[in-house]
Amino acid sequence: MKNSAVVAAIRGTKIINAFDLRGLYNLARSLLCHLAALVILAANLAAGKIETFNRVSIVKTPSAGNPAEAKLGSDGTIHLLYDSTSDGIPYYVKSSDAGLILESPIPVVDRLSRKPGLVFSGDALAIGKKDAVYVATSTNNWKLKLPGVVEGLGLATLEPGAKAFTSLRSLNAEPSEGFSLAADESGNVVATWLANKLYLNFSRDGGRSFTPNAEINPSYDPCNCCTTRTIYGPDGSLAVLYREKANDKRDMYLVILKKDGEQVRTRISSTLWEVNACPMTYYGLSRTKNGYIAAWPTKGEIYFARMDSDGRVIRPGEIKTQGRTGTRTGLIALEAPDGTALIAWKHQGELSWQLYSAEGRPEGAPSSITSSGAGVAGVVGKNGKFILFQ
DSSP states (O other), X not given: OOOHHHHHHHHTOOOOOHHHHHHHHHHHHHHHHHHHHHHHHHHHXXXXXXXXXXXXXXXXXXXXXXXXXXXXXXXXXXXXXXXXXXXXXXXXXXESSTTSSOOOOEESSOGGGOOTTOOEEEEEEEEOGGGOEEEEEEESHHHHOOTTOOOSSEEEEEOTTOSSOOOOEESSOSSOEEEEEEEXXXXXXXXXXXXXXXXXXEESSXXXXXXXXXXXXXXXXXXXXXXXXXXXXXXXXXXXXEEBOGGGBOOEEEEEEOTTSOEEEEEOOOSOOBOSSOOOOOOEEEEOSXXXXXXXXXXXXXXXXXXXXXXXXXXXXXXXXXXXXXXXXXXXXXXXXXXXXXXXXXETTEEEEEEEOTTSOEEEEEEEEEOOSSOOOEEEOTTSOEEEEO
């Protein structure tokens, strides 16, 4: 009987054993997966579902919905909250491949909470421990006055591994607006909101229970018809962005709540805006490698600034963009690991954006694309590229 190994050696060939076959199988499987991804990408590009501009990708929101907020999970998963234009409730969807494939949308509002004529809006999104999803909602019940409707900030949670959100519940149980949520990997969740004053509620158990309604500081006098933005910083501190109205001066302030309880408030806007009525503006706040980046409107024009972990504005300070925005229209500020910033805003039916260098210089001209709704949602991917939802 011939020794196959000897024969192979003489012929200069190699024996293919079980391990080689397994390796070839895994290689073929990997190649097929990459090919499928390329086919999907090509199909999405051809169908207009994804458009690319330099290092910015534009992804269409499912079912022509209106994007509300997007977050990037610790594993690179993109989480999107958007409002439906057909059934009056917000939906949540995620993507693990930079928006190439969006999984099946999940309704945020349970069926028992829905009523004829009642419209729910997705106001805020936060991703917490083990990718738990938290959503804040509001309704038009201030106008309808229907009985049995969740009042104030409605909170729904998608627990890790769950297929549906928990039943909607009221977090603060009083008329309020300007909702924002933040969460971290330790199970902490916080909500900020406005009711003539600036309030917050803390949870240390993953959102199962919250502290009673409490003012951040009684001396703060926020614009009640604007909003709040809150996020956990790189050092574990909590940052809250809001607009003041004391003496009719509508300045932007960043409040830093340290882990040891210390509270620091910094005025981050430098262009004055004095008006005796609430301008009803929205603004954006994001975490960066060393602190925060924020964008806001002043007199209809958009500005942004970077701050360190203590909330101090970093040079060159406030930067005026070419963007303009209207009443309660969205804008966001994002920063990539290399320091490149993206400012994006909605105005008159268009989603527009501008890139800035780490030094604050504009990179190229602003870009824009037609987009419905008033919200802006986007993230910085793990690769440092920006993704916006149309």
